[in-house]
Amino acid sequence: MANRSKLKDRSVAVQLIKRAQQTGYRAILLTVDTPSLGPRLNEFRNNFTLPPGTSFPNPFQEGVEDLKEGDGSRSYVYSIEDVRLAIQHKVHGVIISNHGGRQLDSVPATLDVLQEVAPFARGKIQLAVDGGIRSCSDIFKALALGAQYCFVGRIPIWGLAYKGEEGVDLAIRILLNDFRMTMTLAGCKSVDEITPDYLSVLSTEGILCRL
Numbered sequence: 001m002a003n004r005s006k007l008k009d010r011s012v013a014v015q016l017i018k019r020a021q022q023t024g025y026r027a028i029l030l031t032v033d034t035p036s037l038g039p040r041l042n043e044f045r046n047n048f049t050l051p052p053g054t055s056f057p058n059p060f061q062e063g064v065e066d067l068k069e070g071d072g073s074r075s076y077v078y079s080i081e082d083v084r085l086a087i088q089h090k091v092h093g094v095i096i097s098n099h100g101g102r103q104l105d106s107v108p109a110t111l112d113v114l115q116e117v118a119p120f121a122r123g124k125i126q127l128a129v130d131g132g133i134r135s136c137s138d139i140f141k142a143l144a145l146g147a148q149y150c151f152v153g154r155i156p157i158w159g160l161a162y163k164g165e166e167g168v169d170l171a172i173r174i175l176l177n178d179f180r181m182t183m184t185l186a187g188c189k190s191v192d193e194i195t196p197d198y199l200s201v202l203s204t205e206g207i208l209c210r211l
């Protein structure tokens, strides 16, 4: 099979899922919004490449070139419709993510999407969010808007660059300690107490509303 056509071949995905199942994995996480890599100018400017000897061994033996030609047959949206489909197909959870703002310019901030979809998802499916989470108060806002989970990408990477594994551990500990402090200062004794009542939102008309 020509290497480039692999992503279009659904049987490759089926094989991967079967391998994961046989190996004992109990969950899989699917990225549905990368039919092709976006124009990542920062990565181009920084000459971002995988270090020699690193590759994507699961789908391809040969390297990352495969990702440059996408599978346009997979459509995607970034909205309630995604969540509705996920519920319909009995998916356990959705991560609202914009790949850290690296994939498509001008997509909405993930917190704004979360605010839109959370009322629809409540009680039906779990929500996680990432993209632009830089501080403990960002986590607090995400939980207040209705996320059950909040992920970070760059923060552990910065820790890694600073001091390897120890740096990652430090970055996560700082974030968690600060998050506990934010809860204390906001007067929340448990995560369940973090609700939209703690937020003020500026509407598109410039009006400051209490949620």
Ligand SMILES: Cc1cc2nc3c(=O)[nH]c(=O)nc-3n(C[C@H](O)[C@H](O)[C@H](O)COP(=O)(O)O)c2cc1C
Residues within 6 Å of the ligand: 031, 097, 098, 099, 100, 101, 130, 131, 132, 133, 151, 152, 153, 154, 155, 157
């Ligand atoms: C250098 C870098 C490489 C990434 N590679 C992938 C990837 O291969 N697949 C993926 O789904 N997300 C990838 N991401 C996105 C992260 O999983 C995550 O969604 C994002 O970094 C969260 O945003 P934040 O960095 O603002 O916290 C990458 C992010 C960075 C910064």
